[in-house]
Amino acid sequence: MRISVTDPISPAFERTKRILFQPFDLSKWMTLGFCAFLASLGEGGGSGTGGNPAGGQSQGGGPSPSDIADWIETNLAAILVIGALVLTIVLAIMAVLIWLTSRGKFMFLDGVARNRGAVVEPWRTFKPLANSLAGVRFLLAVVSMGLSLTILTAAALIVWPDLKADRFGDRALVGLVFAVPAFLATGLIFGVIGALIENFVVPAMYQFGMPCTEAWRLVMADVVRGRVGTIVLYFLMKIVLGIGIGIAAVVVICATCCIAALPYIGTVILLPVYVFLRCYPLCFLEQLGPEWRVFVDEPPTPQFDTPPDAPPDTPPAEPPAGPIEP
Secondary structure: OOOOOOOOHHHHHHHHHHHHHOOOOHHHHHHHHHHHHHHOOOOOOOOOOOOOOOOOOOOOOOOOHHHHHHHHHHOHHHHHHHHHHHHHHHHHHHHHHHHHHHHHHHHHHHHHHHOOOOOHHHHHHOHHHHHHHHHHHHHHHHHHHHHHHHHHHHHHHHHHHHHHOOOOOHHHHHHHHHHHHHHHHHHHHHHHHHHHHHHHHHHHHHHHOOOHHHHHHHHHHHHHOOOHHHHHHHHHHHHHHHHHHHHHHHHHHHHOOOHHHOOOHHHHHOHHHHHHHHHHHHHHHHOOOHHHOOOOOOOOOOOOOOOOOOOOOOOOOOOOOOOOOO
């Protein structure tokens, strides 16, 4: 079966127009905007300043690497305790955000698939599926964080002697060569897993009503197996679309004096972008067969030859009894 990464663009665009503009419904628009905001809560990031590279102390007045190493050794117990507390708080906040966004993903997907704006019903209906998704996503986040901390700790142990000696020697070079590829590989692996879950696993859960792990196996068997090249092209296409959409979003943000950058308000203003990016993977999956069609179109209006409430036809009158006179 031929699967295209460009053919779904046009139906996704048409579906976006139909959902948001045919007809335009402000109430549905605002509700879908809330669902999209909830689905992307904490994932959009922000345009941070990135810090000032010249804001620290000068080389002559700042502490040396050896002073930093000595301070860490002296206060290691306190650092570990504070680090554990901070890590616990971060995990708690992360768990809440993952739980909320998992509920939001199904709410937004349901609104796009059924062309409606609803909050209460999908919030309740998809609770088991959303909890399953949240559990898997939280586990992946914990594993990713654990691997990152392990890489950071290993790299610190490798470079520690050079840090103590105030030099950039062989051990520092080895630690750098080890840490950078390890961080990149970790980010790539978990990024791919997250992209597969977002684009394919969540629609499979919604369509077939199965938990996350079962939907993952189904996606691996029916979507990815034998189509690795196509899936790579699919994500490259999403990157290209994302660049174009990002440029358009910047223009909209500037045109609205940064109002479109505000939480929820920006999601409502940029809702066509969110709807299109949700429709595109759904239209892509439709190419696999009718069982993968997530969109629920309205049934056609029944046509009646007679009014629906008309009484049933009466049987023809019986001929009169007896002979008929000429």
